[in-house]
Amino acid sequence: MTKKIFWQDPYLTELETTIASIDGNQVTVAETIFYALSGGQESDAGTIGGYKVLDAKKEGMEIFYTLEDGHTLQVGNPVKMVIDWERRHRLMRLHFAAEIVLELVMRRFPEIIKVGAHIAQEKARIDFAWDQTISPYLPALQQEAQAIVDADQEIISAFSDVALERRYWKINEFSEVPCGGTHVKTTREIGTIRLKRSNPGKGRERIEIYVS
Numbered sequence: 001m002t003k004k005i006f007w008q009d010p011y012l013t014e015l016e017t018t019i020a021s022i023d024g025n026q027v028t029v030a031e032t033i034f035y036a037l038s039g040g041q042e043s044d045a046g047t048i049g050g051y052k053v054l055d056a057k058k059e060g061m062e063i064f065y066t067l068e069d070g071h072t073l074q075v076g077n078p079v080k081m082v083i084d085w086e087r088r089h090r091l092m093r094l095h096f097a098a099e100i101v102l103e104l105v106m107r108r109f110p111e112i113i114k115v116g117a118h119i120a121q122e123k124a125r126i127d128f129a130w131d132q133t134i135s136p137y138l139p140a141l142q143q144e145a146q147a148i149v150d151a152d153q154e155i156i157s158a159f160s161d162v163a164l165e166r167r168y169w170k171i172n173e174f175s176e177v178p179c180g181g182t183h184v185k186t187t188r189e190i191g192t193i194r195l196k197r198s199n200p201g202k203g204r205e206r207i208e209i210y211v212s
């Protein structure tokens with residue numbers, strides 16, 4: 001099973017590892033810094049052994065990488081893995097901005113139900129099932145989230161269960177939140193948060209999150 005170095009060091013952009021298995025264009029590696037879509041956070045972009053990774057897929061605790069055509073890799077080959085740091089860092093900032101917004105919304109409206117979340121490079125979004133509108137709370141929500149960011153709180157990310165690879169994060173403000181994504185070290189790193197509300201359907205509320 002791939003050792004997930006992106007948890008112990010989410011700031012690593014290059015890694016020397018070895019090819020653990022090959023099935024056509026799909027490979028696994030001994031250790032990885034290349035995140036695969038999970039918990040709403042999109043996959044990284046990058047290369048393995050100089051070959052572009054077209055897709056990263058998490059299945060159970062394994063991660064399968066699909067490489068571009070024409071690779072000549074063999075099992076046991078040492079390879080260098082490189083990820084697109086600009087993309088990853090935006091994903092980490094947007095991810096944690098979304099975490100803060102979600103916790104604040106749940107605290108304010110305990111009856112609201114989260115039905116989806118997605119973190120892309122340009123923006124994040126959280127979807128709720130709710131029969132009211134979040135609009136009147138949005139300016140205060142943005143301020144509250146920004147205050148937590150500006151307080152430059154340390155973000156603790158750790159295992160709650162090593163064998164099952166269950167992770168959580170924690171800041172002063174909230175109790176432990178289960179999450180297997182990659183997180184920044186402190187809230188200040190997020191920058192400036194901007195929120196937008198939309199209504200993707202009846203009984204649905206969406207909050208879009210931007211960072212700059």
Ligand SMILES: [Zn+2]
Nearest residue numbers: 099179180181
């Ligand atoms: Zn998270």
